[in-house]
Amino acid sequence: MIVVTVLAALGLSFAGAGVASAAPSAQAAAPPVTALATPITGTAANGGSFAGSFTPTKFSTQNGNVLAAGVLTGTVTDASGATVGTVTRTVSMPVTVAAATCQVLNLVLGPLHLDLLGLVVDLNQVHLVITAVQGAGNLLGNLLCAITHLLDGTPTAGGLTALLNAILALLGQL
Template identity: 65%
Template sequence: MTHRQRLSMIVTMLLVALGLATTGAGAAAAAPQRQAAAPAVAVPGVPMTGGFTDAAGGAGTFAGTFTPTSFADQNGALVATGTLTGTLTDAAGGTVGTVDQSVTAPAAIAAATCRILDLTLGPLHLDLLGLVVDLNQVHLTINAVSTPGNLLGNLLCAIAGLLDPLPSAGALAALLNFLLALLNQS
């Protein structure tokens, strides 16, 4: 795997972690004997869909992609700036127009799970005054899901991550911009 492919995979994984991307780059083929020039790596576009009310009052649709170009800290929140391109289609299936413009949108953190407990008990054999209890191996895993509305999952993930350092939106934006710059080098 080349340096550019590794960087592309890192940026893709970060975007997935931020909830901005749903697909990643494919696995690299076996390395050739000679080092070849690395092809230009494009930042992956994120599929975007939506709806609107067309001029006739019908349900129109939007289908396109958002390609991030930079990240920033805006009042303590991480935002992504990029190019939104796509097509607006009316209820009858006709193209109403196209979009190709710069957009700034909040970069939401994807739903996360955190491991609360991972307990494995070996086989157990008890003989209590003639009462025999046999228990095979037990593997108990408890994960908390941290998303809006999951009060207990949010609380347990917050407690489990109390000692984890959380980067600020500005630090995260700087890291993502650095990775974008590396990918866009020719």
Template identity: 65%
Template sequence: MTHRQRFTTILVVLLATLGFAAAAPSAATAAPAERQAVNLEVPVTGTFTDATGQAGTFAGTFTPERFAAKDGGLLAAGALTGTFTDAAGQNVGTVDQDVSMPVAVAQATCRILDLTLGPLHLDLLGLVVDLNQVHLTITAQSAPGNLLGNLLCAITHLLDGNPSAGALAALLNALLALLNP
């Protein structure tokens, strides 16, 4: 799969996930439709030790506003808002500030082999072997600790020309601009 095909696939899946539908403009259209902003808030939860030494909770959202490349990695910058609640259920504080955090770019699986064998009839001196259609699919799971899966995914995508963190940040910023007019 070429870089352009991969980008197109990602874009189509993203747009389909967000519920957009592509439609050809008709001659009866008097004015272009206004784009509506898409809610990109991501829920954030966590725990902390409150003043009594017990576990308190944090509940909030992170809204990405831009992406940037730093030291070969990808960062998301945006607004973090939320509330700290102590073990007794009392609100002990809020946060509303701009933060940056690393973004993990991972490919969960890669297809290694997709093999389909048709039906087979074999007669070996009176021993008859009939085999119906066989479909063999081998995929590699790419994740931390999956040495063989990571290696095979890297080998299968060796010539794909993966984009740099800067190129990926530019692409994600362009998507943010499209989603939020």
């Protein structure tokens, strides 16, 4: 479970720099873990652009959704490519977890020999693996993963937030 969460944390997909909103930091945030810096780029209607990175410092839950708070740094340029300014702000962004898979069935049947009244059936080893892929529009994959993990205590958004903050704290100690 921890390995999946670490991979999910490293594979976070942010909704985009346009969704970022300035968030005043009421409490001192942990120093950013630069190994987790995610490249952020964007363009403006007037031809200008932004190129920088977002480094998470804390995760939180709001209305059942996971938010990543961190430091956004980058450079703003105009349509000609000239630097207009630099940005260093604490921002909060919604987080989506990259598509996850779960193994539904792993069945291995050994070789089989049947003699049915003169009809002989020989079957070599069969290895059947069924994997469900979760994500938007994957109704059957989402359903089978939910059923597969029904009894293992799949974390809620709050539980996932706590786990991500614990991982972030551990990475900050490296």
